[in-house]
Amino acid sequence: PEKPLDRSASTINQVRRQYRKYLKLCKSYGAQISKSDTSASIEDQSDKIFTFFSENSEIRDIYINARYNNHATKADVRKLKQMYQTLKQKL
Secondary structure, eight states: OOOOOOHHHHHHHHHHHHHHHHHHHHHHTTOOOOTTOOHHHHHHHHHHHOTTOTTHHHHHHHHHHHHHHOOOOHHHHHHHHHHHHHHHHHO
């Protein structure tokens, strides 16, 4: 029997999905991101592109916590969505 969907896994996936949207936005503004790039090098690039946006490191921190520590909250997802919308509005 299949085990039921783990809600924490769902939240982690939502964080990762939001991070992918952020990566797409970075690419659309000129970031050269390859699959082998680390989140640190992506943050460096995004800092150069979005100089007016100070939350790039916070986005990375939430992503790392979800990706490597398997920890994400619904508040993290809401925060990522809000930061993404704020960034898009400033562009």
